[in-house]
Amino acid sequence: MKKNVLIIGAGGVAQVVAHKCAQHNDILGNIAIASRNIEKCEHIIASVLEKGSMKVQGSLNAYALNALDIEATKALIVETESQLVINVGSAFINMSVLSACIDTGAAYLDTAIHEDPAKICETPPWYANYEWKRRDLCKEKGVTAILGVGFDPGVVNAYAALADREYFDSIDSIDIIDINAGSHGRYFATNFDPEINFREFTGQVWSWQNNEWTSNKMFEVKRTDDLPVVGVQTSYMTGHDEVHSLSANLKVPNVRFWMGFGEHYINVFTVLNNLGLLSEQPVVTAEGLEVVPLKVVKAVLPDPSSLAPDYTGKTCIGDLVKGKKDGQDKEVFIYNVADHKVAYDEVGSQGISYTAGVPAVAAAILVAKGDWDVSTMVNVEELPPQPFLQLLNEMGLPTRIRDEQGDRDLTFN
Amino acid sequence: MKKNVLIIGAGGVAQVVAHKCAQHNDILGNIAIASRNIEKCEHIIASVLEKGSMKVQGSLNAYALNALDIEATKALIVETESQLVINVGSAFINMSVLSACIDTGAAYLDTAIHEDPAKICETPPWYANYEWKRRDLCKEKGVTAILGVGFDPGVVNAYAALADREYFDSIDSIDIIDINAGSHGRYFATNFDPEINFREFTGQVWSWQNNEWTSNKMFEVKRTDDLPVVGVQTSYMTGHDEVHSLSANLKVPNVRFWMGFGEHYINVFTVLNNLGLLSEQPVVTAEGLEVVPLKVVKAVLPDPSSLAPDYTGKTCIGDLVKGKKDGQDKEVFIYNVADHKVAYDEVGSQGISYTAGVPAVAAAILVAKGDWDVSTMVNVEELPPQPFLQLLNEMGLPTRIRDEQGDRDLTFN
Structure with a gap:
C-alpha cells in the first residue's frame, strides 16, 4: 500500500484531483497541494471543504513550490511523506517532477506529455524525446510512473x-x-x-x-x-x-x-x-x-x-x-x-477538467492498492484496463460501448 | 517666400513627401529629414537619389530626432534654417512639433490629428482637445499652421x-x-x-x-x-x-x-x-x-x-x-x-502613402509662395481650394467631378 498524495498544480484539473482525492482519502491518506501560487492551492482547499468532499477526517494542506526546482520538490515529497505524486501542473515541469519521484521512490502520475517551452510538435514518437529516456531508470529503481493518465491520453x-x-x-x-x-x-x-x-x-x-x-x-x-x-x-x-x-x-x-x-x-x-x-x-x-x-x-x-x-x-x-x-x-x-x-x-470545475482529473485519481487509487503499482514506467495501455474502467464507472466517468449489439454501459466485475 | 523644409517622420508618407519636396526643391530649398531612427531617413534619401527626384542641385540631409523633445526640435529647425516643417511622424508628436514651430516661427503642416497614446476616440470635436487650443497663439505670433493637409483629412x-x-x-x-x-x-x-x-x-x-x-x-x-x-x-x-x-x-x-x-x-x-x-x-x-x-x-x-x-x-x-x-x-x-x-x-511608396504625402507638399509650396501663408492656424476648408487642387492636378492627384453633366476632370485656371 502506497499512501499520502502530493498534487502538483492548482488549475482546473488540480481542483478536480483534489476533490476526488478527498472523496477517497480513506485509501489515499494525507493530501498536499503545491503550486508556485499558494493562494490558488488555498482556494482549492476552501472549495473541497465547502463541498464537504473529505470522506474521512484527514490532512489537506497547501504548499508554495517551484516544481522546476527538483531539490525543493524532493524536500516537499519527504516532508509530506507522499508516496503518490499526481502532477497536473504545466506541461513544462514533467521531467523535473519525475526526477524528484525517481530520487525519492514516490509513484509518479501525470495527464499530459512533457513539453519544452521553446519547441512545438517535435519528432515522433514524442514520449521518446523525454519521458521514455527515464524508463530504464524507473525499472532499475522500482519506481512506478504512469504516464498520461487523464482522459485523452489516459x-x-x-x-x-x-x-x-x-x-x-x-x-x-x-x-x-x-x-x-x-x-x-x-x-x-x-x-x-x-x-x-x-x-x-x-x-x-x-x-x-x-x-x-x-x-x-x-x-x-x-x-x-x-x-x-x-x-x-x-x-x-x-x-x-x-x-x-x-x-x-x-x-x-x-x-x-x-x-x-x-x-x-x-x-x-x-x-x-x-x-x-x-x-x-x-x-x-x-x-x-x-x-x-x-x-x-x-x-x-x-x-x-x-x-x-x-x-x-x-x-x-x-x-x-x-x-x-x-x-x-x-x-x-x-x-x-x-x-x-x-x-x-x-x-x-467544468467537464474538460473533470474528465482529465478523475482518471488520475482512479489510477492513484489503483497504485495505492497495488493493482497498478508496477514498479516501472508505463503508458496506460500497458496496464490491465478493467480495474481502472470499473473504478471510473464508480467515480463519475462510466464507460459505454456502441457495436453491433447496440449502445450500452460496460461493467467489469 | 518661406524656404527650406524639415520633414519629421520616416515612414511611407515621409518617403512620398521627401520625393515630392525634391521634385520641387527649386521652390522649397534645402530638405532635412528627421526621425528617431536616422537609418530610415538615410534609406529615404537613397531612394530620392536613386530615382533622380531632385529637380535642382541642393541639400538633402538626415537627422536623428526625438520629436517629443521640443528643445531638440527647435534646435534642428534653427540649425537647418527651415521655415517649413512637414510633420508626418506619429500622431502622438503633433503638439510638441507645433510648439517648436510656434517658438521658432516656422510654418507647421501635418496630415493627421494629434492623439494621446492612452486615449481613443475622445469627445468631439477632436481638434478642440489639442490643436485648436493653440489657435490664438499662432495668430498672435503670426505662425502659419495648416492642420490635416493629407488626402483625408486634407x-x-x-x-x-x-x-x-x-x-x-x-x-x-x-x-x-x-x-x-x-x-x-x-x-x-x-x-x-x-x-x-x-x-x-x-x-x-x-x-x-x-x-x-x-x-x-x-x-x-x-x-x-x-x-x-x-x-x-x-x-x-x-x-x-x-x-x-x-x-x-x-x-x-x-x-x-x-x-x-x-x-x-x-x-x-x-x-x-x-x-x-x-x-x-x-x-x-x-x-x-x-x-x-x-x-x-x-x-x-x-x-x-x-x-x-x-x-x-x-x-x-x-x-x-x-x-x-x-x-x-x-x-x-x-x-x-x-x-x-x-x-x-x-x-x-504605395497609393495610400502617396495620396497622404503629395498634398502636404502641395500645401508647403503654397505656403512658400505666399498663397496659403496665412499667419494663423487653419484647417484646409478655410483656405481657397482652387490653387491647391490645381497644383495637385499637376503633381499627380488630379481632381475629377461626377454630377448631372457627367464625369470629368476639373481644372482651375
Whole structure:
C-alpha cells in the first residue's frame, strides 16, 4: 500500500484531483497541494471543504513550490511523506517532477506529455524525446510512473487496450474522437491553458498511418460522425500524446486523434495563427520590448477555470476501433459522455477538467492498492484496463460501448 | 517666400513627401529629414537619389530626432534654417512639433490629428482637445499652421470647400467616401501604422448628423455606392479627423466619413477586437510582463511600407455632396482615383502613402509662395481650394467631378 498524495498544480484539473482525492482519502491518506501560487492551492482547499468532499477526517494542506526546482520538490515529497505524486501542473515541469519521484521512490502520475517551452510538435514518437529516456531508470529503481493518465491520453488508452484484449483478433485502426459539445457562453475561450492548447495546433499534425508517421497541417483532414448524445459532429485530425504511445505499444497500423471544433473556433484560431499571434517565438515591439505573442493571447483570454460556472452541455470522447474478430469485420465505439454542469456541481470545475482529473485519481487509487503499482514506467495501455474502467464507472466517468449489439454501459466485475 | 523644409517622420508618407519636396526643391530649398531612427531617413534619401527626384542641385540631409523633445526640435529647425516643417511622424508628436514651430516661427503642416497614446476616440470635436487650443497663439505670433493637409483629412476638405463655394447655395450633407480597391497580396496588413489604424475603429464612431454629434459603433452603419473606376463598394461609417473641422467650419447639418472594408478585414478586426488584442491598455502576462496588446499586434503585422512593391489596384476617395442650387436639388461627387503601382514607380511608396504625402507638399509650396501663408492656424476648408487642387492636378492627384453633366476632370485656371 502506497499512501499520502502530493498534487502538483492548482488549475482546473488540480481542483478536480483534489476533490476526488478527498472523496477517497480513506485509501489515499494525507493530501498536499503545491503550486508556485499558494493562494490558488488555498482556494482549492476552501472549495473541497465547502463541498464537504473529505470522506474521512484527514490532512489537506497547501504548499508554495517551484516544481522546476527538483531539490525543493524532493524536500516537499519527504516532508509530506507522499508516496503518490499526481502532477497536473504545466506541461513544462514533467521531467523535473519525475526526477524528484525517481530520487525519492514516490509513484509518479501525470495527464499530459512533457513539453519544452521553446519547441512545438517535435519528432515522433514524442514520449521518446523525454519521458521514455527515464524508463530504464524507473525499472532499475522500482519506481512506478504512469504516464498520461487523464482522459485523452489516459482513459482512451485503456479503451484501446480493452478493445485489443477483449474485442478483436486484429485491429486495423483506432480513431480517438474528442467532442466537446458544451458551451461556455463567451466570445472565445480555450478549455485549458491557452498556451498549451494552441501549441497543439500550430505545428505539424502527426498521425500513425499504414505503420508509419504521417504529417499533415492542422484543419487539413476532417471527419464527420454521428455520435451518441452529441449527435453529428465534425472533428479534425490533431496531434496528440496517445498516438505516440499506442503506435509503439499496440500492433495497430493506424492510430489517429480527432478533435471537434466549431467554425467559430477555427476562424479565431486561423486569424491568430496567420497573423503570427500564436507563435512561441518572441517578437520585439516598436518600443523595444521583447514578448512572446502567445503569452499575450493567453493574457487576454478568459482564465479556463473561470468558465466553469456557466458551462453547459456535454462532452463525448471515445475510441472508434475497426478490425477483425473470428474472420469478420468488426467495429466498436467505446466512449464516455460527461456533463459540464454535473461536473461543476460536484467539484466546481467544468467537464474538460473533470474528465482529465478523475482518471488520475482512479489510477492513484489503483497504485495505492497495488493493482497498478508496477514498479516501472508505463503508458496506460500497458496496464490491465478493467480495474481502472470499473473504478471510473464508480467515480463519475462510466464507460459505454456502441457495436453491433447496440449502445450500452460496460461493467467489469 | 518661406524656404527650406524639415520633414519629421520616416515612414511611407515621409518617403512620398521627401520625393515630392525634391521634385520641387527649386521652390522649397534645402530638405532635412528627421526621425528617431536616422537609418530610415538615410534609406529615404537613397531612394530620392536613386530615382533622380531632385529637380535642382541642393541639400538633402538626415537627422536623428526625438520629436517629443521640443528643445531638440527647435534646435534642428534653427540649425537647418527651415521655415517649413512637414510633420508626418506619429500622431502622438503633433503638439510638441507645433510648439517648436510656434517658438521658432516656422510654418507647421501635418496630415493627421494629434492623439494621446492612452486615449481613443475622445469627445468631439477632436481638434478642440489639442490643436485648436493653440489657435490664438499662432495668430498672435503670426505662425502659419495648416492642420490635416493629407488626402483625408486634407484634399477632401478642399473638395468640401469647393462644393460650398462653387456648386451649392446650401449643402445638406457631405459624405466623404474612402475606398481602397487595391490588393497587397498578404494575409492581412494595414495600410499605415497598425496602431493608429486600429485606434480609429475600437471606440465610438462620431459623426455630425442633423447639426449634432452622433455616436455609433464601428461597422454598425454601412452604405453601398457605385463609384467611378472602383465600381460597387461597401463602406462603413468611421470616426475621422475631417468630420471634426468641417462640422465647425461649414454650415452643413450632416458630415460623415465612410471607409471601405472587405469582409476579410472586418473578420480579422472583429476577432482581434473581441479578444481584447486591439486594446491600448496594458495587460500582464502569466510571467508578470506588462505589455500593450495593440503593440504586439503591430509587431507581428507587416510593416506597411513593405507592402508597396507588390501593391496593385486603385483607390477612390471623394466627397459626395448633396444640397440645393438655384432652388433645385443637386448632387456632386468630387474625387480622385490613384493607382498603387504608378505611385510605387514614381516614389517607391504605395497609393495610400502617396495620396497622404503629395498634398502636404502641395500645401508647403503654397505656403512658400505666399498663397496659403496665412499667419494663423487653419484647417484646409478655410483656405481657397482652387490653387491647391490645381497644383495637385499637376503633381499627380488630379481632381475629377461626377454630377448631372457627367464625369470629368476639373481644372482651375
